[in-house]
Amino acid sequence: MKHFYLMLLAFWFVYVHLFFLFTLNTLWLSPNMSAFASRNEVDHLTLLKFRESISSDPYGILLSWNTSAHFCNWHGITCNPMLQRVTKINLRGYNLKGSISPHVGNLSYIKSFILANNSFYGNIPQELGRLSQLQILSIGNNSLVGEIPTNLTGCVQLKILHLNGNNLIGKIPIQIFSLQKLQYFLVVRNQLTGGISSFIGNLSSLTYLQVGGNNLVGDIPQEICHLKSLTTIVIGPNRLSGTFPSCLYNMSSLTAISATVNQFNGSLPPNMFHTLPNLQEVGFGGNQFSGPIPPSIINASFLTIFDISVNHFSGQVSSLGKVQNLFLLNLSENNLGDNSTNDLDFLKSLTNCSKLNVLSISYNNFGGHLPNLLGNLSTQLNVLYLGGNQISGEIPAESGNLINLILLTMENNYFEGFVPSAFGKFQKMQVLELGGNNLSGDIPAFIGNLSQLFHLGIGENMLEGIIPRSIENCQMLQYLKLSQNRLRGTIPLEIFNLSSLTNLNLSQNSLSGSMSEEVGRLKHISSLDVSSNNLSGDIPGMIGECLMLEYLYLRENSFQGFIPTSLASLKGLRKLDLSQNRLSGTIPNVLQNISTLEYLNVSFNMLNGEVPTEGVFQNASELVVTGNSKLCGGIPELHLPPCLVKGNKLVEHHKFRLIAVIVSVLAFLLILSIILTIYCMRKRSKKPSLDSPIIDQLAKVSYQSLHNGTDGFSTANLIGSGNFSFVYKGTLESEDKVVAIKVLNLQRKGAHKSFIAECNALKILNIDILFRF
Structure with a gap:
């Protein structure tokens, strides 16, 4: 029994103790729970205010933001599960339109605020500076304006600041450079001005710096080299100048440098790829660098992109044998090579680059012959630029092995011989440019096999024969240039079935016959040049159906007849050259109604009559009418004789009108007198008198x-x-x-x-x- 009472006493003690603790906790927690509920309501109201600032929600993303569900369950909202406070808003890429509500400054627990890839406008709210726990602010690719708020320094935990692709102005606030934890600073494609502050060296955690696509000026401060964690630096395009700090070439952590389209000068250190062994991407295009390509590039085993185009680099190109991960090599528009036979030896080392996709060596001083091993380059090669050099010889047939090419340019070299039949394998080819060489023979009929072509340029060669009718198969063709060859025959009707054509140049050949009325089927043509041929007949009236036409050149042919008035339908026509033909009649007055017409040449024809004086006819510097001896009038600057013939005709016309009026009046009076006479005679005949005896x-x-x-x-x-x-x-x-x-x-x-x-x-x-x- 005693044991029972002891057990009962112990149970009572525990019960009283637990009751005491529960009561104490209730008394202590009640006001705090009330406070939590109150703070939750602040987040709730803040989100509602944010929703009110959205004017367009095309995908209905915010339809879930209603009272039927707790705000933590709304689309794009993440909350702390214990405190039920908003920690993340992610509405990226929903094409939302509106302003960013300043009430977001009340979301004191938020760590990630992502609104990138929408259509938000207005200023960045200053209230964002109150978000002391914010780590990610991603509001890039919108339409935000104004300056970057200086009080973002209040976001002391900020690691990612993504402001790319807006319309922000002003300087980069130096206060930004006090954010010790900032790792990503992205302000590309804005309208920022000023320079890069030396305070950038304070961003000790920065790994990714992207300030390109602005209007920044000045040089790169030496303090940038303090950023020991920096892996990527993108500072182009801007208007930065000077030389690269030498210390940058010792930042072994760097994996990517892009300084394209600035005004940097100087040369690259020979050991650059030794001191930067981790470099994967190098973009120095569009500057004023000079000197040779660093020979240490042979050891750049991680290099995938190397773009030094549009500079002043010179000398021979080193072997690239160990750069096996190369994806893009762009050496165009420099002074590389010296027109020697070994200029292109480096191409052999590129056969080891199995991932090579883009190769551009255009517009340098490379000479010699194109090696047959060109066909051993990566089958993944899509883009090959060889134009603007001094390469000679025949185009190797082995180049046909590059079956995945979509772009091949070889223009402005000294290639000779025929267009290789192996080119017929280029089923994916979209751009083929062979102009400005010494190629001969016929245009191959297999050109019709290249059904994906939208650009074909083989002008300025010595091609002959007729234009193959198989070209009709190139239905995607937009640009066709066959000018300055020795082509003969008529313009095939099949060309006028290429409804996608925007630019057609057949000039300076020996084409004959008439231009078909089918030309009116070229609904998208903007430039048409058939000048300097042997074409004859009338200018087709259906050319007025080419409503997109801006440039029309028909000079140096044998066109005859009148200038068609249908040309007035070409409301966007800018230049019209009909000179050196056999056109007759007058210049149509309707041509002066083409408000866009900037240049008109009708010289050396057989035109007559008065020259109009409105529109393009008002500007003597843009109007050529010489060589038409029967033209008259026009503006005084043309120095044409007055239209006297037309004046005499006017006088004669007035005389004729006067004579006609007089004759009409006299005829009227004569008829009236006859009527009166008959009337009087009939009246007299009714009265017998001695004056008019009846003889019977x-x-x-x-x-x-x-x-x-x-x-x-x-x-x-x-x-x-x-x-x-x-x-x-x-x-x-x-x-x-x-x-x-x-x-x-x-x-x-x-x-x-x-x-x-x-x-x-x-x-x-x-x-x-x-x-x-």
Whole structure:
């Protein structure tokens, strides 16, 4: 029993002790739990304010940000599981548009704030400087403006500052260089100015420095060499100048240096690749470096990218036998080589570079022949630039082994012979440039096998024959240059089926025939040059369907007929050259309506008439009309005769109009007078009068009756006489009355007039009856 009570006492003691502890903890924790809840609500409200600042959410990412779920479960939000406080916001790449709310400064537990690859605009909020636990700030590739906030120094834990690809201005704040834990500083592709501060040496943890794509000036401070952890330095393009600090070449931790497109000068130390044994990427292109390529490059076994293009490097290229990881080698636009036969010996060492993808040695002084072992280069080679050297001989057929080439340029050398048939294997070829050599023979028909081509340049050679119709198979072709060869025949209609063409140059050949109306099918053509050929016929009117045309050159042919008015449809036309043809007629006035036209040459044709004065015709320096003897007018600077012929025609035209008016008036008056006359005559005919006797009403007497009535005109009946007549008295049988009968002697001169006068006198007298016979 005693043992039972002892057990009961122990249980009671434990119970009371636990109750006491629970009560004590409750009393102590209650206000703290309330505080945690209050702080959680701050994060909740902050996120809601952040959402309100978003004006566009095309993927509906923020639809989950509502009261149906705890904010820690919202898309892109990560919380501390114990404290339920926001530690991370990751909304990268959702094309969100809006401003960054300043309320984010209230997220006191946040460590990672990632909004990169969106469309945020406005300034970077100063309130970000309050986030003392922030380690990652990634807001690159947006549209942010303004300056980098100086108070980001408050983010003492910051390791990654990613501001690439915005529109930030001003200088890099020196306060940034006090962030001792900063490892990544990325401000590429902004509009920052000023220089690189010497305080950069304070970033003792910095491993990645990327300040290219700005407008920084000055030199690289020596203090950069204090950054013992630095592995990558990207400082181009900018406008930095001077020489590289020599101490940089002793930073063995460096794996990548990119200083492209600046104004650096000097030479590279010969032992550069000994002191920088870990270098993988070197980009010095677009500067003013000179001297030889460091011979120590032979030991750069980790090197993958070596770009020293557009500088002043000279001398021979060393063997690259141990650089087996090389992916890109760009030596273009330097002074390498001396036009000797051994200039290209280094290519043999490149056959060991099985990963080589891009090789460019263009525009140097390399001479000699292209070695046959070119075909032994990596089958992964996609890009090969050989143009602008002094390489001669035939193109090796072995080059056809590089079946994965998508770009091959060999222009402006001294290659001769035929285009190798092995080129027909280039099924992936997109750019083939062979112009400016001494190649001969026909354009091979296998060119139609290169169905992926969008650039074909084989101009400025000695090619002959016709343009192969198989070219129609190159439906992706955008650029076609066959100029300055010896091509003959007509322009094949198949060329006009290449609907993707933007640039077609067939100039300076011996092409003949007419230009087909099918040219109107080239809907994307922007430059068309068929000058200096033997083309004839009319300029096709359908050329007005080439609405994208900017440059049209038809000079030095035998085109005839009129200049087509359809050219006025080319609203983007900038240059038009129709000179040295046989065009006739006038210059169409509609050409002055092409507002973009900057240059017009119609010289040496057979044009006539007045030159317009508007648009391009206002600028004598951009207008050539010489060699057309019948042109006139235009602006005074053209010194053409006035259009007198046209003036005389105007005067004659006015005279004709005046005569026409007069004749019309006279004709009207004549017709009116005739109508009035007829009207009056009809009116008179309605009134019988002595003025207009009706002849049928007069008495009719025969000569026999008169003879009988006067007894044969007996003198016994003679009652009077005159100079021209005799008057007899007689009796008419039908009337039974005595009448006077006058007999005229018409043989006497004046008798007829006397008779007319007597008739008029009788008309005046009121004689009731006259007789006639």
